[in-house]
Amino acid sequence: MSEFFDTGRWWLLVRKHWFENRKKYTLSIITIGGLMGAWYLLYMLVNADDYFAPELQAMTYFTGLFIASGLYASIIFSDLASKAKGISFITLPASHFEKFMTGFFYVVVALPLMYTTFFYVFNTTALKISNSIRYKQYLSFNNADVSATAVVAPNGKESPAIVQKEPFRTAPLVNVWKYEEDDRYGQGNYKSKEIDEPNFYFYIWAGLFIGQAFFALGSVYFGRFSFVKTFISILLLMLFFYFLSLFTNAVFRGEMFSYSYQEDHEGVSYHLPNWVSAVDIWLLEFVLGPVFWMIAYVRLKETEI
Amino acid sequence: MIEVKDLHLGYGKKKVFNGLNLQLHSGHIYGLLGKNGSGKSTLLRSLYGLLYPKQGSIRVLNYKPGDRLPSFLQKVFMVPEEFYLPDVPIDELIKYHAAFYPKFDLATFQKCLKDFEIPYEQSLQQMSYGQKKKVLISLGLSTNVELLLMDEPTNGLDIISKSQFRKTMGHIMNKETCVIISTHQLKDLEDLISRILIIDSARILFDQTIESIAKRLTFTVVQDATGAEALYEESSISGTAIVKENTSGADSKIDMELLYKTVMHNYEGLKKIFEA
Structure with missing residues (x-):
């Protein structure tokens, strides 16, 4: 049996984690459901005649997923902050890597999967309800519209009522893996259409992965109140880079995070090769997250209690 | 079985051990005695790989404890003073926790629970601190590990349970096992300990059978x-x-x-x- 990674032992860890935390998961799902329900209800009350645009659904989905992931990742290794729980965690006969991979699995795979399943079940139901309410409103509006009174223009001239019989628009269900521009104002059939651009949602998913890794790292480093502490750390990091950029701007008369520089007096512009920005984006997308996860793993191994 | 050589260990600037040497053998129940802050719990945690030596070496069952290898962790069990057990029914604890210990014996576990008068059907959520501790002790005794570390195991146990603890330990003990019990409750361990270690000022002051x-x-x-x-x-x-x-x-x-x-x-x- 491998001392580094054994599938059977890892699967046992995954099951153990589930059985010990299932109440927490159930409560979280109920809370998320309540919040999502409240948000949709509020939206329906305020915008009774509007429909749940895919962008709105996507915004709801990703906001919820970011918050849930951040909160969850920030507690995934927080047992280490408690002496009693930390001893139990470290001394359980499984390797560091198996314990780490269990946390990784729940944060990166299981939680988004559970959340997405829940979101689609909830969102589909909410869309059905919303569509049905809106359809009733549509029918009553169009019936009323036939006997609409003439519109009085500001100059006092009367013009006949304009009856616009638009087809009813059913709000489509969002695809959270593929960005599609909503054609709600177009003349087409009101279905979403794919746009000819890189998948915008891919960047959101990449950002989510980095965020999960950062909060998981925070759970190893900070232990107690790690969500708040990690959040403050992110703000401080952003502030640091902001001031660094101001400083470099002042010193070098250019922007640190810019790939081109315009020399005003001479009218010359300098450009960094395209591959520099390509490498930067690639690093952000594919390297930053794994690096944070790796640091979390090393810290997990080094932890003493 | 356990060999500690020139161990230097501390928390920040505070040094707990400054060149500790120690040899412990299987088939004994060691009573580890010492004042508060003398390093008893620190020694137990070091032997389990929870703390890393700053200098010197620790070998336990031919392993370096700090590596925390699964095969090493399967052979050691600790009943810490501050412990954690998940709020699950006992049968789930066995299914998902005891399963990590290949030599775990369910019959021994059930016997221990019976001796401690803990109903098997009860969930850990409904148990008092003392009851949970009895479950943890039972779990430790039934894992059949080669090294059993106990930090103040009788704290929180009632008088009958303390007596039961001594009896159970006596029955379970075998020649392959080494048990180290750190305690201030000396009366609780009389007739149980086979060797006494007294630790003071970062050294082993007394070590006799x-x-x-x-x-x-x-x-x-x-x-x-x-x-x-x-x-x-x-x-x-x-x-x-x-x-x-x-x-x-x-x-x-x-x-x-x-x-x-x-x-x-x-x-x-x-x-x-x-x-x-």
Whole structure:
């Protein structure tokens, strides 16, 4: 049996984690459901005649997923902050890597999967309800519209009522893996259409992965109140880079995070090769997250209690 | 089984061990005694790989504990003073926790629980601290590990349970196992410990088997201790308890508390007797 990674032992860890935390998961799902329900209800009350645009659904989905992931990742290794729980965690006969991979699995795979399943079940139901309410409103509006009174223009001239019989628009269900521009104002059939651009949602998913890794790292480093502490750390990091950029701007008369520089007096512009920005984006997308996860793993191994 | 060489360990600037050397063997129940802050719990945690030595080496069962390899962790179990058990029914604890220990014996576990009067069907969520501790002790005893570390195991146990603990430990003990019990409750462990380790000022001050102590010391209560040449004496209502060199070869029951006080108050006198 491998001392580094054994599938059977890892699967046992995954099951153990589930059985010990299932109440927490159930409560979280109920809370998320309540919040999502409240948000949709509020939206329906305020915008009774509007429909749940895919962008709105996507915004709801990703906001919820970011918050849930951040909160969850920030507690995934927080047992280490408690002496009693930390001893139990470290001394359980499984390797560091198996314990780490269990946390990784729940944060990166299981939680988004559970959340997405829940979101689609909830969102589909909410869309059905919303569509049905809106359809009733549509029918009553169009019936009323036939006997609409003439519109009085500001100059006092009367013009006949304009009856616009638009087809009813059913709000489509969002695809959270593929960005599609909503054609709600177009003349087409009101279905979403794919746009000819890189998948915008891919960047959101990449950002989510980095965020999960950062909060998981925070759970190893900070232990107690790690969500708040990690959040403050992110703000401080952003502030640091902001001031660094101001400083470099002042010193070098250019922007640190810019790939081109315009020399005003001479009218010359300098450009960094395209591959520099390509490498930067690639690093952000594919390297930053794994690096944070790796640091979390090393810290997990080094932890003493 | 356990070999500690020149161990240096501390928390920040505070040094707990400054060159500790120690050898422990299987088939013994060691009583680890010492003042508060003397490093008893630190030693137990170091042996389990929860703390890394700053200098020196620790070998346990031919492993370096700090590597925390699964095969090492399967052979060691600890009942810490501050412990955690998940709020799950006992059968789930067995299914998902005990499953990590290949030598776990369900029959032993059930017997221990029965002895401690813990209903098997009860969930850990509904249990008191003492009951949970009994479950943890039962789990530890039934894993059949080679090294069992216990930090104040009788804290939080009622009087009957303490007695039951001694009985159960006596039944479970075998020649392949080494048990180290760190405690201040010396009376709880009388008749159980086979070897005594007293730790003080970052070193092992006293390390003797019960047989060796009984052979060299006598523990008696006398009405008049004048001229008794006691290594240590203590007055009580029933008379004066004295510890002195066993010159007659007669057996006397070891009083752990008195022995501990003798070591702490008259170490040099005691040393002469044991080195003779």
